[in-house]
């Protein structure tokens with residue numbers, strides 16, 4: 001799986017070794033065990049998905065993680081992306097709107113020895129009480145770049161978010177240069193489950 005991601009253009013050795021290290025089948029129902037190391041998104045509970053490994057690697061690459069970065073993830077899902085970020089040395093805060101998913105990810109990650117700070121709630125609002133963050137990653141499809149998340153970045157911080165309609169989204173990277181200036185970059189297209197909340201889709 002790591003080799004497939006590498007062949008598709010992800011050259012960052014840290015990301016490749018994190019993907020090699022974190023066993024993806026732990027995050028899936030045994031019915032999906034055989035497909036766990038294929039480069040595709042798979043079903044988890046509650047009609048949600050664990051992202052395709054290439055997508056995880058791509059978003060992680062755009063975040064440009066440095067050791068010790070304080071990272072907010074919106075959409076904990078299975079917890080897999082959080083583990084990849086922790087392997088890269090990030091201090092991870094992750095918020096999920098569906099409590100059962102957060103609880104399941106929390107107990108798995110604890111068994112695996114990972115300790116992100118997990119929250120249940122509407123991630124479209126960010127986590128103002130823990131802001132500012134070095135990096136913010138949104139792992140569900142947003143209708144537009146959530147401005148309040150840009151506000152929760154430190155100067156020099158990066159937000160990575162898929163933005164578009166409910167069928168396809170463009171991966172967007174916002175680099176916040178200062179409190180008043182940011183640059184927006186547009187990358188490949190992807191397909192995510194919707195980001196549902198006050199500043200996302202209604203349902």
Ligand code: SAM
Nearest residue numbers: 075077078080081096097123139140195196197
């Ligand atoms: N990062 C996850 C992983 O590694 O398994 C995959 C995330 S899945 C593609 C998207 C997740 O975003 C779903 O679990 C969904 O419930 C969650 N989500 C959608 N809207 C949300 C919101 N407003 N706040 C927090 N989580 C949200």
